[in-house]
Amino acid sequence: MPEHVTFLQLLGPVVLALAAVLWVTALIRLLRGIRPQRSPLRPGGPALSALPQQRQTAPELEAVELTPAERDAFAGLVRQLGDGR
Known part of the structure; x- marks a missing residue:
């Protein structure tokens, strides 16, 4: 010892x-x-109780019929965006 x-x-x-x-x-x-x-x-471990239960089925599909004026406007928009290439 020193x-x-x-x-x-x-x-x-x-x-x-x-x-x-x-x-x-x-x-x-x-x-x-x-x-x-x-x-x-x-295999994912215990579920988190704060999260809501997930759906077992997909939500129902919704569809809306467009008027002829809306269809024309949409077609014009598609043409306008397609020309930008």
Whole structure:
């Protein structure tokens, strides 16, 4: 042991290293405990209760009949946009 270093000065780095090891160990245990559990029924894990249930079927298709003037306007718009190439 060097003459100019006290026992407490030698003990300080050892205590800090031990505290760091304990902190890292506790952090790893904490992070492992937070990990969500996988459900055996669903491969995606547990469902989130805040999200609404998804539909099992697609929504009904909607269709609107256009008037002849609207059809002509749409055809003119298509021609106008097609000329921009």
